[in-house]
Structure formats: C-alpha cells, structure tokens
Amino acid sequence: MSGNLTSNIGQLTSVVSLDISDNMWEGIVTEAHLLNLSNLQEFSVGVMLGKNITLTFNVSSNWTPSFQLTLLTIQSCKLGPKFPHWLKDQHELTSIVFNTAGISDVLPDWFVELDLKLDNLDMAYNNLTGKVPNTFQFNFLANVDLSSNRFEGPLPLWSSNITSLYLRDNLFSGPIPVNICEALPNLTDLDISYNNLNGTIPLCMGDMNQLTTLALDNNQLIGQFPDFWGKLPYLYWLDMSENRLAGQIPGSLGSLAYLRFLRLSGNNLSGELPSSLRNCTRMISIDLSNNH
DSSP: OOEEOOOGGGOOOOOOOEEEEEEEEEOOOOOOOOOOOTTEEEEEEOOOOTTTOEEEOOOOOTOOSOOOOOOEEEEEEEOOOOOOGGGOOOOOOOOEOOOOOOOOOOOOOOHTTTOOOEEEEEEOOSOOEEETTOOOOOEEEEEEEOOEEEEEESOOOOTTTTEEOOOOOSSEEEEOOTHHHHTTTTTTHHHHHHHEEOOOOOGGGGGGOSSSEOOOOSSSEEOOOOOOOOEEEEEEEEOSSSEEEOOOOOGGGGOTTTEEEEESSSSSSSSSOOGGGGOOEEEEEEEESSSS
C-alpha cells in the first residue's frame, strides 16, 4: 500500500491491534491519526526496508496517548530526532522497535525508570549516544538489538533472560566483562563486532553452550586465540577477524560439527591448520587471510 495515511484511522475506537507496516506510506503522522484509539494495544507502522524514508511522525512533546500499548513498532520512519516523549506514559510495553527511526538523542532517564519488562528491544540504525544503563529488565528469551548507534562506555550486562544480543557498530570500549557467561548464560546470538573493545577473550565464553553465532570481529582484542570450543555444539557462525589475536588455531575447532562460517582474517595467527577441521563437514566459508 502507498500514499498518505488517512487520519480516519484515529476513529477506529474498537481496534486493539493495528499493523500497517512494510508499506510505502508517505506524509506526516500526527495526534489525529491516533486520537481515539483508546483500546489500542499493538501498533506497528513503517516503510518497507530498503526504501526511502517518506513517513514522518510529528506529535507534540506534551501529547498523552489515550491507549496503553504492549507492542510498539515504528520502523524506517522519521520518528526523531528526539526520543519520543509520549512514551513516558506507556507502562505496559513488552516490545519496542524503533529501527531506522532517525533518533539522534540519549536514552532519557524517564525511559529507564519506566521499569518495563521487555521481550524485545530493537533500536538499531539510529544515532543514539551516551552510555547504556544496566538497569533494563527483560523477560525470558528476550531479543536486544542496539546495533549501529553511537553508544559508548563498557559493554552493558543485563538480565540472564536475554538470548539474542546485538551491539555491533557502536563505540563500546574496555574489555569484554569476565563474568559475561554468568550474566548472560542463555545467549544464542552475540554480536559485539565493530566496537573499541580490548583485552583478552574471557575463557568462560567457552561455557556459553547455547551459542549459535559469535561475532567479536573488528575490535582490538589481544592474547592467544582461545582453545575452548569443545562445549559449543551449536555454533555455526564464528567471526574473530580484524583483531590482534596470536597463536595457533586449536584442534578443538574441529569439534564444531555445525560450523558453516569461520572468519579469522587480519590477526597474528601462525602455524598449521589443524587436521581436525576436516570434521567440520558443513563448512561453506573460511577466511584466514592476512595472518602470519
């Protein structure tokens, strides 16, 4: 669908769920579009990914919605540059998606103080800055994606309920916390690539036995390439390229029966390839370039 969104949708007083995402909307969304949706609990709107952003939100900073949402998705729209103040009165949210929403701001204190318990938090591809608080709460099997912003400071560690954590392409710095495996034991996907992380890789990461993807590439990690792969039976994506890791590739990598992508380029690795890699029969891509 395409064209301007009609403000008549604001008269659908009985609507509980409104999903008008992945279309070709254009124009401006105002309070009139949402005026009388007092029963609304789920709202999703956005332009199709990959298309020009042609939909803009323009609601007043003191607007108070008549609804209480549990799910809110505003994607590939111009919601910013300020973080939306009208969220201040939304206390029931479990899923927030502001992906590619044109927000250039810090996470306000009041947002953290809402004390939400989230299943999904996706604010990727904005220009959010500052530090990420450790006080967010998440429900079991939660997804968090803050990729491609300008967050800084140490890596945040939240609830053990998180299963997918994407923090790539930010300005996080310092070492990977040594207690990351105790803090986030249920992780299946971890992407902290393209940051300014330094130090060594915590050995306890070898105990994160639910991992399927692990991306630590394009940081400043040092030390010996770890030899802890025997307890990661589901890992299929491993990227540690463009760091300063040294030593040999250990034979324990051959125990990764599901490994399909292995990227270790741009390090200081040396020695021979372990013969055990022949056990990785599902492998379709290996990049070991630019080593010793």
